[in-house]
Amino acid sequence: MFLDSDDWIDAQFLEKMNAALDENPSAIAACCDHCRVMPDGGQRPRYRNAVVAANPFEAFARSCPVAVHGVLVKRSAVVGVGGFDANLRTCEEWDLWQRIARTGGNWIHVDELLAYYWSSEHSLSGDVRQMLSDGTAVIARGFSVDERVANPAEEHRNGACVAFDRSQASAHSYFALWCRGIDCARGNENRLSRDVLGDIPQLVTAADQIAFCLLDSISVGARATPARLARRWQEFGAHVTELITAIGQAWNDPAEARRIQYRFERTLLDYDDLSAPRQLALTMGLRVDLRQLPAFCPPQDVDRLYVYVCDGPQVLALLDVGLLGAVDREFWVTLVRGHLAHLPIPAGWNWRLRDLGWPTKLIKRVGQLVRSGPDSHEHRLRVLQERMSNEVASRPALSEPVPGIGHSHALEEGPRDLGRALFWDRFFETEDPWNYGSPYEQEKYRRQLDLLPAARPERAIELACAEGHFSRQLASRVGHLLASDISSTALDRARLRCSDIRNVDFVKLDLSADRLPDAMDLVCCSEVLYYLDDQTELQRVARGIARALRPGGHLITAHSYVLQDDTSRTGFDWESPYGAETIARVMAELPELALEASIQTELYRLDRYRRLAPGEVKPDPQVRAAQIDAPIEREVARFVVRNGAVKRRSDVRQSERRSHVPVLMYHRIAADGPEQLARYRVNPDDFAEQMLWLRRNGYHTINSEQLAWFVANNHPFEGRPLLITFDDGYLDFAEQAWPVLKSNDLSAEVFIVTDLVGARAEWDASFGTPAPLMDADRIIALAGEGAMFGSHLARHPRTDRLSSAELAEELLRSRIQLETWLERPTSSLAAPFGCTDQRFRILAAECGYKAVFNTVERAAGLQDDLLDLPRIEVRGDHSLDAFVHCLEQYQ
Numbered sequence: 001m002f003l004d005s006d007d008w009i010d011a012q013f014l015e016k017m018n019a020a021l022d023e024n025p026s027a028i029a030a031c032c033d034h035c036r037v038m039p040d041g042g043q044r045p046r047y048r049n050a051v052v053a054a055n056p057f058e059a060f061a062r063s064c065p066v067a068v069h070g071v072l073v074k075r076s077a078v079v080g081v082g083g084f085d086a087n088l089r090t091c092e093e094w095d096l097w098q099r100i101a102r103t104g105g106n107w108i109h110v111d112e113l114l115a116y117y118w119s120s121e122h123s124l125s126g127d128v129r130q131m132l133s134d135g136t137a138v139i140a141r142g143f144s145v146d147e148r149v150a151n152p153a154e155e156h157r158n159g160a161c162v163a164f165d166r167s168q169a170s171a172h173s174y175f176a177l178w179c180r181g182i183d184c185a186r187g188n189e190n191r192l193s194r195d196v197l198g199d200i201p202q203l204v205t206a207a208d209q210i211a212f213c214l215l216d217s218i219s220v221g222a223r224a225t226p227a228r229l230a231r232r233w234q235e236f237g238a239h240v241t242e243l244i245t246a247i248g249q250a251w252n253d254p255a256e257a258r259r260i261q262y263r264f265e266r267t268l269l270d271y272d273d274l275s276a277p278r279q280l281a282l283t284m285g286l287r288v289d290l291r292q293l294p295a296f297c298p299p300q301d302v303d304r305l306y307v308y309v310c311d312g313p314q315v316l317a318l319l320d321v322g323l324l325g326a327v328d329r330e331f332w333v334t335l336v337r338g339h340l341a342h343l344p345i346p347a348g349w350n351w352r353l354r355d356l357g358w359p360t361k362l363i364k365r366v367g368q369l370v371r372s373g374p375d376s377h378e379h380r381l382r383v384l385q386e387r388m389s390n391e392v393a394s395r396p397a398l399s400e401p402v403p404g405i406g407h408s409h410a411l412e413e414g415p416r417d418l419g420r421a422l423f424w425d426r427f428f429e430t431e432d433p434w435n436y437g438s439p440y441e442q443e444k445y446r447r448q449l450d451l452l453p454a455a456r457p458e459r460a461i462e463l464a465c466a467e468g469h470f471s472r473q474l475a476s477r478v479g480h481l482l483a484s485d486i487s488s489t490a491l492d493r494a495r496l497r498c499s500d501i502r503n504v505d506f507v508k509l510d511l512s513a514d515r516l517p518d519a520m521d522l523v524c525c526s527e528v529l530y531y532l533d534d535q536t537e538l539q540r541v542a543r544g545i546a547r548a549l550r551p552g553g554h555l556i557t558a559h560s561y562v563l564q565d566d567t568s569r570t571g572f573d574w575e576s577p578y579g580a581e582t583i584a585r586v587m588a589e590l591p592e593l594a595l596e597a598s599i600q601t602e603l604y605r606l607d608r609y610r611r612l613a614p615g616e617v618k619p620d621p622q623v624r625a626a627q628i629d630a631p632i633e634r635e636v637a638r639f640v641v642r643n644g645a646v647k648r649r650s651d652v653r654q655s656e657r658r659s660h661v662p663v664l665m666y667h668r669i670a671a672d673g674p675e676q677l678a679r680y681r682v683n684p685d686d687f688a689e690q691m692l693w694l695r696r697n698g699y700h701t702i703n704s705e706q707l708a709w710f711v712a713n714n715h716p717f718e719g720r721p722l723l724i725t726f727d728d729g730y731l732d733f734a735e736q737a738w739p740v741l742k743s744n745d746l747s748a749e750v751f752i753v754t755d756l757v758g759a760r761a762e763w764d765a766s767f768g769t770p771a772p773l774m775d776a777d778r779i780i781a782l783a784g785e786g787a788m789f790g791s792h793l794a795r796h797p798r799t800d801r802l803s804s805a806e807l808a809e810e811l812l813r814s815r816i817q818l819e820t821w822l823e824r825p826t827s828s829l830a831a832p833f834g835c836t837d838q839r840f841r842i843l844a845a846e847c848g849y850k851a852v853f854n855t856v857e858r859a860a861g862l863q864d865d866l867l868d869l870p871r872i873e874v875r876g877d878h879s880l881d882a883f884v885h886c887l888e889q890y891q
Helices: 013-023 050-054 056-062 075-080 092-102 128-142 168-186 194-198 206-222 230-250 254-271 329-339 360-371 377-393 420-427 439-450 469-475 488-497 535-548 580-588 649-655 675-680 684-696 704-712 731-743 762-767 776-784 804-822 838-846 880-888
Strands: 029-037 071-073 107-118 283-289 304-311 314-322 459-463 480-485 504-508 520-526 549-560 593-600 604-611 622-625 663-666 699-701 720-728 749-752 788-791 828-830 851-853
Touching (some): 050 056, 056 092, 128 168, 194 230, 254 283, 314 329, 314 804, 314 838, 329 838, 439 469, 439 520, 439 604, 469 480, 469 488, 469 520, 549 580, 675 762, 684 880, 731 776, 776 788, 788 804, 804 838
Parallel strands (some): 520 549, 749 788
């Protein structure tokens, strides 16, 4: 091992490093973790070097993550590559490790801090340019053939693999950035070229990587621990800010430079104790004591506060706050009450200024000078909201909204304790509640007429004639028709509809309580018997119907299959106590009735019974299967559960309570698109399969407002709820997703990019032709059908790249635009790219949002922050089994 005179090792270094090599005889070297020790004795955070053991050559081709005295290496390995290169004035150990690693062989990582690097004026060459020159040469050798290594491993012969982590250009750019950070700390004016800075990869993780690189190099150059750097900002801050600005210019992306600046400043303040206010370029760090709340006016350009909320010397919480202007004491009260309600509040601190013991006059004066002043945060936020409202109002008016399909009166949701007559009168307050004129209902009517006996019935009664749609068709096939219903409202419409027909009379009749006329040739009973209370009442009514028929008279019934009868087959998930199968069984049990003919489809059956003469034997029925050719409207189809149900919704609602609810996150439902975006694109067939699984397993959807209610009230979720969300508002939501959702009686919440409504997803342009987005008319129509909408901001930006004023503008403009279109409050929000830091969440609440969703992969729980709700991404490569597993782990 090689030990400089001013560095040192732990007393157990040799024992532990030798033991590691003894346990791994094939290894050629072992390395441990190290740290830098500053002139004042402070230690930098530990450098962990596990990356070396994972792939030694690829690591050393790009950087030197170990200290020279943190390595114990076999002497033969050093001699075998010719020792140090004496032509290098710096970086000579890096070059040595690279050549040894090129020969192959394992390196062992000893996961302990055993080496200490003394940071003095002589620890690094005073000439950073020389270090950059030598390091550049070492990196270049790492990415090429090195003739100095006689026996390289075959996989390393031609140099590092470009596909492994950083390329040569990016490795060089980061090393150059590190060297420039040392210069910044020392006040030197050496600058990096635009080309070098442009080689830094513009990745999502770039801000974190650049911030860490600069923190490390500035700490080295300033010979200070990170905990002491924020207070020395004046020494290097302007140089670092200039460097970060230059990176943004090299990328032609000044917004990304702001993001890097925010991240670097946050990193500095993360280490600081804020014993005094720390003013950086864009951020100010300070302590706020709950007992002495300050009025505060941020310096120019500072729009972000990094705040320790304290009770005297005790730090209770950290807040990251976006500011538009000055704040008063009431601002802090509202902030803590809204976002830190869980804190242990000091005794006597009751959330109101007057409880702090301040004179009323002083409170009023503070409010006048700060809270309502033109430079105050609150005033500027109010002015911004007014400006956004005016901008939205000045946009061209929409065309006439496309009318949506309204919700029909869902019978199973109606009250049953009103009395039948009153209930059905209320049900028929809306004309044609079942859409009797639809192709589906008309096809069913035609099939009932097909079942009429060959001989013309003279005396016929229709039970539950409703508004007379079938009465008109039946009247021409019988001698006289008595149309009956329990609802006076329905009968009035039926009389009007059949006013030109002479052989029809109408009568109000409760088929359960009233006796039917005797000696009828025909009784028609369609879609009504499952609204009786139970099977006992059904049996009694069935006997009354049979008694009303003369011998040889016929009964025609038409009823749908209901899951309550048989959960293993396709049927309607209605709350009826039974369905067509039970009705047919009860009729078959009557000795005086015989099934003559039956037409059976996937969703319903139509049966013709004949009353037998005394002693007559029941004949074998003629049963015919038929396809449903007519389209089924959504309000009917949404109750159909294909292939039966594993669990019925009503059953699990009664039996299951849970503290978590999955919030699913989709983007596109499409078969084709750019390959790089395949993760965000679910095939329509796969989506249909997923939604059917949800329906068959008893799930029901809720929206963000309902979710917020459960969380705010700490109320357990009933049954199997989930929230289905879609980001961005792609047109394929309307064309592909919504029909599938509606057919499975599910809904969804879509987060809209309001400035791009009716345009394309321009944020995807680098991957290919952007997909189209829904226009405002389509959004309004879907809202009329039950879809919910929230904000995805106005332009789909990364929120951590925006100033606080820009972020507030995005939040307000998007919400106001949605509320203008939908004519209802908008309170839900999903941040593009999942950027939901605390500054974003606090500003979102100030701008009127109540539920904010992130992209953390877990279910939302009753204890979650409503401004930081997790979601589970449904990826395009998820199989149905993976989808099911993802949901079932939260049951």
